[in-house]
Amino acid sequence: MPDMPDPTTAAPKVRRITLALYWGSLVLGFVLPWIMMVAADAFRRQVSLAKASARFMDAFHIRLFAPGESILFSALLGLAPFAVYAVFTLLHLGRSPRLGAAVVRRRLLGVGFAAVAMIAVSVWGHFAILTARGSTAAIGFIFLPFYTVIAMALGYGLGRLVARWRTG
Numbered sequence: 001m002p003d004m005p006d007p008t009t010a011a012p013k014v015r016r017i018t019l020a021l022y023w024g025s026l027v028l029g030f031v032l033p034w035i036m037m038v039a040a041d042a043f044r045r046q047v048s049l050a051k052a053s054a055r056f057m058d059a060f061h062i063r064l065f066a067p068g069e070s071i072l073f074s075a076l077l078g079l080a081p082f083a084v085y086a087v088f089t090l091l092h093l094g095r096s097p098r099l100g101a102a103v104v105r106r107r108l109l110g111v112g113f114a115a116v117a118m119i120a121v122s123v124w125g126h127f128a129i130l131t132a133r134g135s136t137a138a139i140g141f142i143f144l145p146f147y148t149v150i151a152m153a154l155g156y157g158l159g160r161l162v163a164r165w166r167t168g
Contacts, residue, residue, distance in 0.1 A: 011097040014104055018093040021111065022086045028119070029082020033074045033126055040130035077141055078122065081148035085118055088152075102167060109166075110159035117155025122148050 034056070042052035089111050096104045125147060129140040 025086045029079040033078035036126035106163035109163040110156045113159025114156035117151040121151035
């Protein structure tokens, strides 16, 4: 069968990719809100990223659990859709080497498109909320995880369509 990969070479590669996507998405989902806080601060104040980072780290221990300004809560809220993606990737790619090389390629492309869509929506949402002038803009943090999960699903579907179109 030409479609079946060699189990000795394909399975470890897919396993490494799956674990990298799993842990990478969890780490990125946790630190992305903090990175965006620094970037938005640098943009608003027209200072360098180094100055904004230093300002963020100076206030980190004060703002970690501060009422109304809990950056730990915002990081955990930002982590939620990336945790959904991590579990989806682990379950979706875990058994794919047994199904053949074509299935692995289609699933990897779908998962890749999903990651790009999630990161783009999350970065855009955080930046838009953090640079908004309105006092109620922070409400957007409640809805952002839902938009990110929807972007993940749409990105996955688009990736699978592209993979199907490429393979005929």
